[in-house]
Amino acid sequence: MKKDIHPKNYRIVAFKDMSNNDVFLAKSTADTSETIDVEGVEYPLVKLEISRTSHPYYTGKAKLVDTAGRVDKFKNKYAKFRK
Numbered sequence: 001m002k003k004d005i006h007p008k009n010y011r012i013v014a015f016k017d018m019s020n021n022d023v024f025l026a027k028s029t030a031d032t033s034e035t036i037d038v039e040g041v042e043y044p045l046v047k048l049e050i051s052r053t054s055h056p057y058y059t060g061k062a063k064l065v066d067t068a069g070r071v072d073k074f075k076n077k078y079a080k081f082r083k
Contacts, residue, residue, distance in 0.1 A: 009029050034047075
């Protein structure tokens with residue numbers, strides 16, 4: 001195995017979802033100047049716009065797209081141009 005191929009700053013980092021203020025810990029090499037106190041321990045902080053706790057795929061609150069309705073609307077709209 002090659003020596004010195006892994007990053008030196010691999011550590012536990014706090015990730016904060018800014019849309020719902022959920023904080024979770026994971027190992028990362030992400031650079032950040034901010035810190036946050038989680039259960040009495042200070043961790044580097046990375047702010048996220050969306051995470052597993054707010055993404056529609058994981059929360060099950062995804063919008064259903066009516067594709068059949070779109071096709072029907074298109075056909076009705078452009079039926080007058082048919083030869």
